[in-house]
Amino acid sequence: MAVQDSSTTGRGSATGTGVSLVDLRRTYGTLNALDGFSLDIAPGEMVVLLGPSGCGKTTALRILAGLDRADAGEVRVGGEDITRVPANKRDMGMVFQAYSLFPHMTVRDNVAFGLRLRGQDRGRRLARSREVLDLVGLSAFEDRYAHQLSGGQQQRVALARALAVEPSVLLLDEPLSALDAKVRVQLRDEIRRVQLDVGTTTLFVTHDQEEALAVADRVGVMNAGRLEQLAPPTELYARPASRFVAEFVGLSNRVRTEVSGGKAALLGAHVPLLDGSVQDGAGHALVRPEAVQVDEGGTPNARVVAVAFLGPFSRVQARLDDGQLVTAQTSSSLAARLVQDAPVRLEVDTEAVLVVGD
Amino acid sequence: MSRVAGARSVGWEAFRLLALLSFAVFFAVPLLSMLDFSTRVVGGNGRTGQAWKNLIADETIRSSIVTSLLLALFTVVLMLVLLTPTMIWVRLRVPSASRLVEFLCLLPLTVPPLVIVVGISNVYAWVTYFLGDSALTLTFAYVVLVLPYAYRALDAALASIDVVTLSEAARSLGAGWSTVIARVVLPNIWAGVTSAAFISVALVLGEYTFASLLNFTTLPTVLALLGKSDAPTSVAGSLAALVLGAVLLLLLSFVGRRDRSSKGA
Numbered sequence: 001m002a003v004q005d006s007s008t009t010g011r012g013s014a015t016g017t018g019v020s021l022v023d024l025r026r027t028y029g030t031l032n033a034l035d036g037f038s039l040d041i042a043p044g045e046m047v048v049l050l051g052p053s054g055c056g057k058t059t060a061l062r063i064l065a066g067l068d069r070a071d072a073g074e075v076r077v078g079g080e081d082i083t084r085v086p087a088n089k090r091d092m093g094m095v096f097q098a099y100s101l102f103p104h105m106t107v108r109d110n111v112a113f114g115l116r117l118r119g120q121d122r123g124r125r126l127a128r129s130r131e132v133l134d135l136v137g138l139s140a141f142e143d144r145y146a147h148q149l150s151g152g153q154q155q156r157v158a159l160a161r162a163l164a165v166e167p168s169v170l171l172l173d174e175p176l177s178a179l180d181a182k183v184r185v186q187l188r189d190e191i192r193r194v195q196l197d198v199g200t201t202t203l204f205v206t207h208d209q210e211e212a213l214a215v216a217d218r219v220g221v222m223n224a225g226r227l228e229q230l231a232p233p234t235e236l237y238a239r240p241a242s243r244f245v246a247e248f249v250g251l252s253n254r255v256r257t258e259v260s261g262g263k264a265a266l267l268g269a270h271v272p273l274l275d276g277s278v279q280d281g282a283g284h285a286l287v288r289p290e291a292v293q294v295d296e297g298g299t300p301n302a303r304v305v306a307v308a309f310l311g312p313f314s315r316v317q318a319r320l321d322d323g324q325l326v327t328a329q330t331s332s333s334l335a336a337r338l339v340q341d342a343p344v345r346l347e348v349d350t351e352a353v354l355v356v357g358d
Numbered sequence: 359m360s361r362v363a364g365a366r367s368v369g370w371e372a373f374r375l376l377a378l379l380s381f382a383v384f385f386a387v388p389l390l391s392m393l394d395f396s397t398r399v400v401g402g403n404g405r406t407g408q409a410w411k412n413l414i415a416d417e418t419i420r421s422s423i424v425t426s427l428l429l430a431l432f433t434v435v436l437m438l439v440l441l442t443p444t445m446i447w448v449r450l451r452v453p454s455a456s457r458l459v460e461f462l463c464l465l466p467l468t469v470p471p472l473v474i475v476v477g478i479s480n481v482y483a484w485v486t487y488f489l490g491d492s493a494l495t496l497t498f499a500y501v502v503l504v505l506p507y508a509y510r511a512l513d514a515a516l517a518s519i520d521v522v523t524l525s526e527a528a529r530s531l532g533a534g535w536s537t538v539i540a541r542v543v544l545p546n547i548w549a550g551v552t553s554a555a556f557i558s559v560a561l562v563l564g565e566y567t568f569a570s571l572l573n574f575t576t577l578p579t580v581l582a583l584l585g586k587s588d589a590p591t592s593v594a595g596s597l598a599a600l601v602l603g604a605v606l607l608l609l610l611s612f613v614g615r616r617d618r619s620s621k622g623a
Binding site: 065066067086087088089090091092093094096098099100102103104113114117118158161162165171 | 519520523524526527528529530531532533534537542545546
């Protein structure tokens, strides 16, 4: 597993509490949900766990929340071992994938619920409720019930409710997955703004790579119960540590290549290798579409198969002379001039690529 | 367009009113007929309150009304205390046991009451030995009797909410299990709890087979006897039991609603 320390990200504040998950293991029957999973989150940092369904990301979050138990391993918050502390004593705020507002309570009562359990008097409860509802822009809705709110509003209230108790750790379990695309982007940005405002250490779980890359200080890519790579979004995208990460995060072409002398021969260029690459002989280079240039001039080495218009940019699929299909990302103005079967020249950036074996 | 919609709306309103009136007549006519019969002078003209006076004056009838109401109350309380936490717990912690609990709760439906009575008569010898021969000991048998209906009402209510997510949300905010059940789950299944209580009261107030065959005196057994000698008093007793049961349930529903609405921030 490749891990980059959070101190190099420069985004986390130091107002929250540090979290350590140490060698967690969890099995359900014959399924290994977590297989020696470890993760350190710096105070005030937002780490996003990203991975396909069943990779163990939600299990890790639920074990941190105390809603599930680990078969082995340790959970530490602020240096204290809380592995055996029940969920209601862990001082964490959580937003769930499913709408979780208490239907019989108003927005205000939902937000004040945790404060009431902590024995705060009515005046302080009301003041704090208004404060956090202001933070999520819903103070005008405090007398409404859950059924009178949209899905996005319900999740914002759930966020306010989780933050009202000033938790040491904020846990977000795919909070946006039930929302439509536009609301999802709005709320995603709002969650990040609020998290930076309050500086709470946050663990966010999602299977949406765009969401993960947009909000995280560091993204942890999970596969089969293990952390494949933990790094800042730009690092993760540009320097994937494994084939799984390269293929799961963003689109990747698999282009046949020959490696020699620490470089890969690729579409006429010699490209340096990322760590973990095949060091000699034949392999496949994993190349991002935006690292492939399409040139209408020059000696053609491919023919256009299809063009997909995606607004500000387009994706061009072309077949190389040796029969391989390669996808390139280019400006829509250039793509508009390309017709099917047009001869083009494909070239790659000389940034390092990951070469995997056959 | 809006005129068509308006006409449709008026038609729908008229249909609803008609349906409501039909149901009101369907339920009210037998009750009013009972009131009419119980206040008629037998074999003559005019009205009399003698049958209703008998309900209070006759010690047997009066005590049987009290017994049946207490039986209804105890049955509802014991059923709710046993069934509600069990069903919530099964949904939250052992969902794999839900089929077994459903099977056990529905079992009394599959066995005729007569067979159940024969089966439990030996058990009741022990109940009588330990707890005395009060008719209130019928509570245990009645809890078994109402289980299938109460289970269905509570199950439907629990299925209408996401119990697991709501309780996990409450737990993450610091609530212990008792708080989760009392402040989060129960208020959201209150309609189901009330329905379970309603149907249990109705069953207990009308139950004859168990009481009669186990030789206990309850309102239905007294009314059955009385019906052979003093029909107006018997009908007055039936009507009184219905009204008292309805009042009891309205009180239960009202208390629950007021309790839930008074808990603000």
